[in-house]
Amino acid sequence: MSPSPLRPAVPLRDGDLLAALDLGSNSFHIVVAQRVLGQLRVVDRLRETVRMAEGLNALGGLSPEVRERALACLARFGQRIADIPPQHVRAVATNTVRQLRDAESFLRPAEAALGHAIDVISGREEARLVYLGVAHEQPPRDDQRRLVLDIGGGSTECIIGQGFAPLERESLQVGCIASTRRFFANGKLGRKRWNAALHEVSAEFQQFASTYRSLGWDEAIGTSGTHKAIGNICAALKLTKGAITLPALQEVRERVLQSSRIDAIALPGLSDDRRPIIAGGVLVLEAAFTVLGLERLQVSKAALREGVLHDLLGRGGIDDPRDVSVAALMQRYGLDIAQAQRVEDCALELFDQVATPWALGDDDRDMLARAARLHEIGLAIAHSGYHNHGAYVLQHSDIAGFSQQGQRFVAALVRVHRRSVPKSAFDMIPDRLLANARHMAALLRLAVLLHRSRKDEAMPGLRLRAEGEKLALRLDKRWLQARPLLRADLEGEPEDMLGLGIQLRIEAA
Incomplete structure (x- = not known):
């Protein structure tokens, strides 16, 4: 059966607004775009650091403090999307909500606060949407293959795609918050501890590394706050102009390990907001560079939320x-x-x-x-x-x-x-x-x-x-x-x- 549309797509006219919400493990994001001459023009962005992953315990429960922080943020976001037609809005939740033992006990008040349904997406679906966002932000050649990495708060998505289509998608249970909590829970840093952690995280990438390397790619792109933060550090240290290279990443790692504690990390270009979780982010990225044999990674501004926006355009239509x-x-x-x-x-x-x-x-x-x-x-x-x-x-x-x-x-x-x-x-x-x-x-x-x-x-x-x-x-x-x-x-x-x-x-x- 050919994939024909089941109903006519809701026509988008010039001036119409769309909104995508990304309820991530570290930050909640909302991006609002307007259709202008058939294209999407971003008109508003909001971001709040919620750190959902910090409130997740081993039994799949969520701490009351983090829960209230998330609901308060959603109430503010709900005000922003209140006047946008519901069919032009999509909110997606990622790794931390996936890990909740009773996700509905959080989603019910969360949807009430937002005033809109929230879709919980799998790691591989998250990977597809991330790639879609990057591909539309930086249109590729039809014959060009790309490796895209997204290090989030609770998980890391790895995708190889060609054109606008993902070819391979993987989602790993390692992220900047999760890895920082797992390997440096007491806030202490040290080379021996770092090397042991690097070995464990590298094993996660080894599961699919041979498949990815045999398929190959023409360029590698990193997206999400972790890559942006590390790219900013590389630029501030005058190691690169914002991209991430293997020598630059190794220098950043050495600068991190010069501090004995996470709260003492002092790197140019590193924000106070990102400092508590930067160690886990650098760790995961070093594992990716090592196992996948990366030499250079461009940093993209696009991420999951942009992918959700473009995915919205296809829903209800032939695509x-x-x-x-x-x-x-x-x-x-x-x-x-x-x-x-x-x-x-x-x-x-x-x-x-x-x-x-x-x-x-x-x-x-x-x-x-x-x-x-x-x-x-x-x-x-x-x-x-x-x-x-x-x-x-x-x-x-x-x-x-x-x-x-x-x-x-x-x-x-x-x-x-x-x-x-x-x-x-x-x-x-x-x-x-x-x-x-x-x-x-x-x-x-x-x-x-x-x-x-x-x-x-x-x-x-x-x-x-x-x-x-x-x-x-x-x-x-x-x-x-x-x-x-x-x-x-x-x-x-x-x-x-x-x-x-x-x-x-x-x-x-």
Whole structure:
């Protein structure tokens, strides 16, 4: 199935504003851009140091102090985006929120403070968006390969891309805050401790170094606050003009180790804000230089937030990365395209009949269509329990364009599209999406059931009505009587549908 748009993209006109929010482990960022002559022009930027990673404990909890700091920042950011249409805003959370034991307990008040949904993205999706931001900020040649490194507060993303497309993406659990806390928790520095830490961090890069080096790249680019800070230090020491070279990085490391404690580090060009975490950043970058064989790294101003902005432009249109990913999954797992199309068409026909009483929107319609396209993905593993296999694949795969919540949403719909509905089916779905998830699951179940015969045939008199949590499905009586297997399936469906909290009635007219 070709990745065609599921609905018309919201047209962007000159003067329209878009906003991207990056809720990182060290800083929270917001960038607002305006469409001008078909291009994006940045009109506002905000940054606050929140240091989410500092509040993360070993059990996945978040300290009250850091939690309140984050919520206060989000409330201020919420004021900035209040007048921008919601479909033109996207907020993404990265490593620290991914590590929370109960992310929803933070996301609920966070979304309330911001006044907008927050997408938690995987490390590999973060890598894709970082590369997208760099590629648009510094357009490459079509034949040029780039290595892009992003050392964040809690994780480091490594990408090799060509043109505007990433070829390899990796995310490591090492970052400037995480590494500083892990290796220099008491604030003490020393060469022996540094070398031991360098050995451990280097092992993380070794996992993919041979693949990256065999693929090769024409230039290396570093993005994020860590690279900017180290680049500034190199320039202030007159070692380079802002780029990072191997000799310059080695000199910076030596200057860091001249101090016995982190709070005593004194380097020209180093801000007070960056001083507490610079040791971890230099450590991770030295490991990357050593293992990947780097000699020089340019520093880019673009980062994740710019990638989110450009990704927003493609959503809902022919270049929506989610639809491209769905098409790739269908091909990889050998799905029956004709059957997927039948189920999708029927599910969307039913959707359009109940969208108004159930207050379902365009985004809901898109997600239902994607679930319909992928509902049989588990057949590639086994027919028995294929809905369970499919849900597992969708929940645990790295699917470009999807947030973690988005993947879990589609996975839940696939999990309950047949058989009984377990009580735990929607445990991973955010509360704000729960009602719509149950409603769309009901529509997908009906569409799958109505097309069990896997034939192209009209369904005369097909009509679905919704009133609260009650559904009434009407079919032509003669048509239904001629299909005893379907009639038997429909007779058992009302009982199964109760697992969704929905009362179903079948009418033959």
